[in-house]
Amino acid sequence: MIGSGLLIAGLSQCDLALGQSPDEKDLIFRTTDPRNAEPALGDLVKHWITPVKHFYVRSHAPNPVIDPESFTLQVEGLVKKPLTLSLDALSKLKQHTVTATLTCAGNRRAEFNKEGKVGGVQWQAGAIGNAKWTGVQLADVLEMAQLTDNARHVWFEGLDEIKRDNGTIPFGASIPIEKAMQTEPDIGALLVTQMNGRPLTADHGFPLRTVVPGYIGARSVKWLGKILVSDQPSTNHYVATAYKIVKQTKPLDWKEAGPIYRFPINAAIAADEEISLGPGTFRISGYVLPSGISGARIRRVQVSTDSGDTWVNAELTGAEQDYCWRLWNAKIKVTESTTEVIARATDTKGGFMPYRVPWNAKGYLQNSWYRVPVKVQ
């Protein structure tokens, strides 16, 4: 098993001793090679800080096996002092801990299939999680490397090897220099070694990953091996082509679309694909994430059991912080005529969940009203 070496390196061996993959009981695997998995929503909304075992995993290739002793991070491109940093060197820089929600741009992708098949990992609503990330500010590292005047974007490259066409490419991302240089209290990006106070697991990028609060998960590159400063966005496949909103997967369509950076507002109800209930009053719960903009806060989560004719405000729980989700619960009234429960939300930066999201070929950014069919018994 590819992950084993890393688990040994990064974490305890207890789970391995059980003789089974430690996470198949905690996550629903959409694909196993590469590893792509999301938690059951009931598990997900139990904690404001998502336990690592219930944190979704998104990979494009097998987890690379990295020796932390010999590992180095390269910093190059439009900098006056290129750097080669060991984990030890990174550990001597000022450490910061930031709580931030990561969510896959493809979260809720499967809902697009009603209108037209979309490829890619068939995520339901669990490709999201909130964790405490510890590491160094990207800005501090770039400061050490001394940006040149024409620095405009910062590229990240993973140490994974993704098979494409005739060769392999790393997973790559980039972020605008203005975001990269943001420092406390609104840190633009962290170079992370710890998740929820423990070393990263292999699935989450051991030994080093990027975390970019407010941006889609794809910009938070795992197994980070290289930082390259450039005058333009990364030319890596996952910036120049994938992770864009397109109607067709043709060169012109890719070129016309800009890379996705921030995540939009989103919410889900923690329920199975269908709920079976008798008429009566019930309490339901879920999560809600404001737009990935500094200062955005959830204004309101509303639920409806009569097809949107009337709405009930949900109660919000969990801390209210930049780039972090909240949890919610609401009392709903199910009647003989109820056919579904609907949830929608708005935030303080003008974000709202629309009635419908335009279909796109890769199934990104599905954040329409969240609907769960109800079967009244």
Add this chain to the structure above:
Amino acid sequence: MIGSGLLIAGLSQCDLALGQSPDEKDLIFRTTDPRNAEPALGDLVKHWITPVKHFYVRSHAPNPVIDPESFTLQVEGLVKKPLTLSLDALSKLKQHTVTATLTCAGNRRAEFNKEGKVGGVQWQAGAIGNAKWTGVQLADVLEMAQLTDNARHVWFEGLDEIKRDNGTIPFGASIPIEKAMQTEPDIGALLVTQMNGRPLTADHGFPLRTVVPGYIGARSVKWLGKILVSDQPSTNHYVATAYKIVKQTKPLDWKEAGPIYRFPINAAIAADEEISLGPGTFRISGYVLPSGISGARIRRVQVSTDSGDTWVNAELTGAEQDYCWRLWNAKIKVTESTTEVIARATDTKGGFMPYRVPWNAKGYLQNSWYRVPVKVQ
């Protein structure tokens, strides 16, 4: 009057003899310096081909006065043979006529003000028009200039002089190379000298302009003086900063947003800001534009007089062609309880007018349900 010299050069002098601007009776001026004007909607929807006098005008600076005898177009950048082309040289290349709708990305901008003030020209729904454009295929000119292998985007620069900061800049745009190289029957871009069979007027770019079917009007640069082939999108203000969907006008927000190229589906009802009617049955009309994608056709225009509870299908008129609008009319029933007429539309490429469009700081791409308040007498 700045326009006069050009009107003499480009068109007849009849109107000038009247001693007044020829177009103040035909267009509603939102600003006069620079000239920004839209027709009354009642005038606009009378003809599938919009008469030049009722075609909206969008300018960022005074109309430049250009001598057609000495005028040349420069073609440079990533080409093996840079070109300098006179109007005479252009006239000897194969001429094409394409009917295409142009629309300002800011059409219907004023509607955003209900949610929060947006700057810029306060367009209502008249910043749109459909015309016959005659000129040469951009692809033919680029073919002559011989693109190098790293050609990725084609920049256009106008001869207008827009005051910004301490100096002046030309209006600029760029389009992806894949669009630029499209030829008949789906011409990507035309270098246009004639509009509706007559030389361009000063307001519409005399003597030469770009027309990019399917794209927002801002990519169809007027008074075209230079074409530059590059490996990246134009760095001109109107590509790198303006004409983007942003929540705030800050460097990071601009960097995070890609340039807008295609226009989305849109429609309007040709009526004043408020309609006064008695109860009864009436016929209303309007325009509808499918998404700026090859092959997109209007599926349906629907109108409602009961706040969206029930919808009536409109009748579509006018030719059905790529990148062109259609006109529509519908019989509506106004009752004592009618408070507004609403129009919405869908197209064959998944385009639909949403209930609501997220507010953006520059007020672009407003294409939500079109609403006209009704006062029942």
